[in-house]
Amino acid sequence: MLALRTRGLGKTFKVKRKEPGLRGSVRSLLRPEWEEKPAVRGIDLTVGQGETVAFLGPNGAGKSTTIKMLTGILHPSFGEAEVLGLSPWKQRSELAYRIGTVFGQKSQLWYHLPPVDTFELIGRVYELKREDYARRSRELIERFELGPYLRTPVRKLSLGERMRCEIAAVFLHRPSLLFLDEPTIGLDVVVKQRIRELIRESNRSEGTTVVLTSHDPTDVEELCSRVVVIHHGGLLLDEPVERMKRDVLNRKTIRLTTASELRESELPLPEGTNAVRKEGRTFTIEVDLGRTAVEDVLGGWIGRVRIEDITVEDPPLEETIKHIYGRRGEKEEGA
Amino acid sequence: MSGGGRLLPRLAAGRRKAAAVARITIRQQLAYRADFALRCSFLLLILFVFVQLWTAAYEGDREAVIGGFTIKQIVWYLVFTEALTMAGSPLAAKVEEEVKNGDIAVRLLRPMSYVGYHYSSYLAEAAVRFVLHLAVGSLIAWPSVGAPDFGFGWLGLFSLSFGAITVAFLLNAAIALCAFWVEETSGLQFVLQKLQFTIGGMLLPVDLMPEWLQRVCAWLPFQASLYLPAKAAVHPDGSSLLASAAIQAAWIAALGALVAYQYRRGARKLHVNGG
Helix, strand or coil, X not given: CEEEEEEEEEEEEEEEECCCHHHHHHHHHHCCXXXXXXXXXXXXXXXXXXXXXXXXCCCCCCHHHHHHHHHXXXXXXXXXXXXXXXXXXXXXXXXXXXXXXXXXXXXXXXXXXXXXXXXXXXXXXXXXXXXXXXXXXXXXXXXXXXXXXXXXCHHHCCHHXXXXXXXXXXXXXCCCEEEEECCCCCCCHHHHHHHHHHHHHHHHHHXXXXXXXXXXXXXXXXXXXXXXXXXXXXXXXXXXXXXXXXXCCCEXXXXXXXXXXXXHHHXXXXXXXXXXXXXXXXXXXXXXXXXXXXXXXHHHHCCCCCEEEEEEEXXXXXXXXHHHHHHHHHHHHHC | CCCHHHHHHHHHHXXXXXXXXXXXXXXXXXXXXXXXXXXXXXXXXXXXXXXXXXXXXXXXXXXXXECCEXXXXXXXXXXXXHHHHCCCCCHHHHHHHHHHHCCHHHHHCCCCCHHHHHHHHHHHHHHHHHHXXXXXXXXXXXXXXXXXXXXXXXXXXXXXXXXXXXXXXXXXXXXXXXXXXXXXXXXXXXXXXXXXXXXXXXXXXXXXXXXXXXXHHHCXXXXXXXXXXXXXXXXXXHHHHHXXXXXXXXXXXXXHHHHHHHHHHHHHHCCCCCC
16 A cells, blocks of 8 residues: 655745846835746656655755645645555645654644643644543653653753654654654754664554655665655665665765874875874765675774774765765666 | 535534634633733723723713714724624734744645634634723723613624624735735735724724715725624624624625636746745
8 A cells, every 4th residue: 555656746936037246136115036946847757655655855855845745835836646546736735634743843732832732722623532532642652751851841851852752743643644844953963863773663663654854865775664855855765774774875974083193104004004194183974885894994094093082973865865866876887 | 525416514524624613722822821811911002092082072971972872882893893893813924934934834735624724713812802992991991981881782782793703804905915926915914904093993983083984994894804893892783783783794705706806817827935
């Protein structure tokens, strides 16, 4: 059974073009010039029920626009979509009963009231029976550990606490399809981890289909079984996360600051590493995880290099995307 | 969730949702105590000025009648129109803000009509403020011109106030929904507010206006939101109450159709901002 299917789904925005300065403002007022800006360029996608799919892409790639079209709040410029057997923008209200959506940058909670008041409203709006609402909210409060701040006004909650309430709230009406748009944005590492665990648990215990957008590859690795990379409004890659981890997310970046001046040739670099930059005493080193492990690289430095600071990061998403383009080019040449 | 045969259960569900929105709006309103206090003191100030002004116009004569109104009727008339005017929330500013920062997405994702949501919220807020403003307004009017012993006039006021708030909501909604097309609605909102103040009968009963202006006002919706309920309160009259209710119903139907059309067109081209 399919959770959603799109065919050539796309959106073009009409944007007013304005020259800088006062003269530009006046000209734009008298003779406005419009420019067509494609946000999503015809996406073909199929998601089965119970799948966990990630939309990965840099800012402005078209991830949120796609989610907005699939939830029915944005009318597409062309193409078709079917979500749980319904046309999202034509049957928005009917679809609303069966899907849940969290926008990481927007809140559904009433700012001056405690979360329990919003829960109560949601229970009514989704027409939950009273006893069912009571049972369901108790269950979610327990699972999401909301007890301590359920009666605190939302404005006094931390971002992490608020996000937990936001996600718990979206599960109240038992959606069979969940859209999460950047659910971990702005959260610290520990809270991010907890939110991911909660989403994963809910996917397992309730069989909810999850479509998530993120520009954090760790969200994708830990939550999803399939990844769809969106870039410049189009599908760049659609494959199992395992394969992406092996082929694309197989790099880490180490930033090393030494305590004393060191030449590049003096830094021991094993096979599979590559010093990409040196600024002052800081080296940026790329590690190919397929050929060597981060701990082996670090182990080689201990006792030989005086380390002042060290960080290990995922490469920026733009680099990963460049890598995917490169890999595609190689494939096409080989074919 | 759809289908003609399930109309009654759907209406009942809609009513329950509206009641839930009304309840949470009132709870949220109670958090804005400073705003309440400010509005009430401003109301006291305005009414104090009006009482001074009209006492001078009537030369302190309680029996004198100007344009069919005694000073007592005119002062209480102003209490009612002010209480109604200041009961409304800034709908256009709210919708404009929702469109600009993209929060409209959260509302549109609910299985509830967007306009219906705002109507429930507007009505709840207006009902609470209206009653509060009546109480505060009485503090000035009662000692200055005497008790509001209008008998059936109260029935007229309360029965027409519901329609009045609905007409005011629809007028504001027609402007608020322009935010789906244009960036700024505050200019239109300014014009609407001034029309309500003048030809809506907030500052002066329509009866005291020149004949030709009265004829123009009769064909406009503004009097339905202020003049009709306040006039019904101070000049109770069964047949004109029915006529007033019919005028309100006609305007609610016409403006309701306009707002529904605007929403349908607007939702199709709405650009929901923000990531």
